[in-house]
Amino acid sequence: MARAKKAEADKAGVKQKAVCSLCGKPVDPAYKPFCSKRCADLDLNRWLNGAYVIAGDSSDEEGDEPLAEREPPRDDF
Numbered sequence: 345m346a347r348a349k350k351a352e353a354d355k356a357g358v359k360q361k362a363v364c365s366l367c368g369k370p371v372d373p374a375y376k377p378f379c380s381k382r383c384a385d386l387d388l389n390r391w392l393n394g395a396y397v398i399a400g401d402s403s404d405e406e407g408d409e410p411l412a413e414r415e416p417p418r419d420d421f
């Protein structure tokens with residue numbers, strides 16, 4: 345059963361290897377959890393863009409009131 349043992353060891357090795365979530369290259373401890381400064385910057389930019397869009401959306405909601413849909417209450421009774 346030496347073959348099974350070797351496969352197990354390989355599995356453990358693969359599991360411990362961390363890879364960059366952007367490009368899949370091995371992670372550099374200096375830029376964890378990314379492989380390089382480039383990927384770290386890319387992810388940061390993506391995050392900042394997302395935050396900016398969300399902030400714009402919330403401020404836009406303030407002045408967006410559907411006045412046309414509001415009908416005056418009728419009391420015919």
Ligand SMILES: [Zn+2]
Pocket residue numbers: 364365366367368369378379380383
């Ligand atoms: Zn990368």
